Amino acid sequence: xxxxxxxxxxxxxxxxxxxxxxxxxxxxxxxxxxxxxxxxxxxxxxxxxxxxxxxxxxxxxxxxxxxxxxxxxxxxxxxxxxxxxxxxxxxxxxxxxxxxxxxxxxxxxxxxxxxxxxxxxxxxxxxxxxxxxxxxxxxxxxxxxxxxxxxxxxxxxxxxxxxxxxxxxxxxxxxxxxxxxxxxxxxxxxxxxxxxxxxxxxxxxxxxxxxxxxxxxxxxxxxxxxxxxxxxxxxxxxxxxxxxxxxxxxxxxxxxxxxxxxxxxxxxxxxxxxxxxxxxxxxxxxxxxxxxxxxxxxxxxxxxxxxxxxxxxxxxxxxxxxxxxxxxxxxxxxxxxxxxxxxxxxxxxxxxxxxxxxxxxxxxxxxxxxxxxxxxxxxxxxxxxxxxxxxxxxxxxxxxxxxxxxxxxxxxxxxxxxxxxxxxxxxxxxxxxxxxxxxxx
Numbered sequence: 001x002x003x004x005x006x007x008x009x010x011x012x013x014x015x016x017x018x019x020x021x022x023x024x025x026x027x028x029x030x031x032x033x034x035x036x037x038x039x040x041x042x043x044x045x046x047x048x049x050x051x052x053x054x055x056x057x058x059x060x061x062x063x064x065x066x067x068x069x070x071x072x073x074x075x076x077x078x079x080x081x082x083x084x085x086x087x088x089x090x091x092x093x094x095x096x097x098x099x100x101x102x103x104x105x106x107x108x109x110x111x112x113x114x115x116x117x118x119x120x121x122x123x124x125x126x127x128x129x130x131x132x133x134x135x136x137x138x139x140x141x142x143x144x145x146x147x148x149x150x151x152x153x154x155x156x157x158x159x160x161x162x163x164x165x166x167x168x169x170x171x172x173x174x175x176x177x178x179x180x181x182x183x184x185x186x187x188x189x190x191x192x193x194x195x196x197x198x199x200x201x202x203x204x205x206x207x208x209x210x211x212x213x214x215x216x217x218x219x220x221x222x223x224x225x226x227x228x229x230x231x232x233x234x235x236x237x238x239x240x241x242x243x244x245x246x247x248x249x250x251x252x253x254x255x256x257x258x259x260x261x262x263x264x265x266x267x268x269x270x271x272x273x274x275x276x277x278x279x280x281x282x283x284x285x286x287x288x289x290x291x292x293x294x295x296x297x298x299x300x301x302x303x304x305x306x307x308x309x310x311x312x313x314x315x316x317x318x319x320x321x322x323x324x325x326x327x328x329x330x331x332x333x334x335x336x337x338x339x340x341x342x343x344x345x346x347x348x349x350x351x352x353x354x355x356x357x358x359x360x361x362x363x364x365x366x367x368x369x370x371x372x373x374x375x376x377x378x379x380x381x382x383x384x385x386x387x388x389x390x391x392x393x394x395x396x397x398x399x400x401x402x403x404x405x406x407x408x409x410x411x412x413x414x415x416x417x418x419x420x421x422x423x424x425x426x427x428x429x430x431x432x433x434x435x436x437x438x439x440x441x
Contacts, residue, residue, distance in 0.1 A: 096422030140171035
């Protein structure tokens, strides 16, 4: 699906060949409510978590990125459709969704976990009738990614045949998930997008979650091929979070916060130039500068940027600014509520913006002209499980995952966990109302 979204980021555009994917933070951070609960459990010695919070390193094997303008791709064919076990709490039942990608309003894919003899296995579902019915497809032969286990935790399909599952590793299908093979771009893939027949990948340089000083890069390939080349002029510490990759037709936007805020644009996916980052700088009244947190677009001219300020006690200052001239000028929307940390954006239409945030709970906010304030279409008391892959294929039809499996497998190990985690939600009203899809098992 062409995704007019921010996070995460995933859905796609049914209005033409343009395809957009936005992913803000590939690895979901366990939010304050979850961390506090885990600390209390650990102190009592009664934790029921089956997955350690300790981050293991990747294997010693590591490939360096090619020089700018260079080309290097390693392809490892898969031996067939196999599922890989993933350890999570035994409370799993049904289908625990992780990532969604629609290529039209009706045709979409959902990746998640199902129970299997080994505990839980990666699974893939496909619909051609907007979730009324689903068929099972072969997932990539890798585990669900969490904390550098070599697996995947996001998915993007450019069309019904060509798709990618990515994270610590990158798996590719060109036959509608009948077969998968692995491609090595020299680092962790933190975001993917496609448009006008081209696929794009933001690649981080670090093989672990430890801080590193290396820069990540943007790679590009024709959608139906594995011919990736590094795009010159785009770099950043994307693996540290707060980034967005958005593609609308041939236009590409890259937003990142580290090592310094930047907003880049290209009309051909190859030659990039800098735009003004619209976040408020430090001042006498606001000693801490706002930093970019997320970007979304409805078309090449209309985009929105969320900026993040000081955070504390499960709340954070937020700004949302919109541009109707491709990012050359911006106007501020009314400030969203401070409740919740972070901000993931979607922009289904030029005058409609949605924002997802999480702390002890998870909230979705929406503003659409002529509204003068944000409304709250979704609100969950869910230990901060979060919303991912918030995106739209057109102004009306969108999707998201509530409590993706990477977060849910921690929360499901807590006493009296909330219900409704790992659920796919759809909207046909531009995000003003949403409904869960519960028939993926």
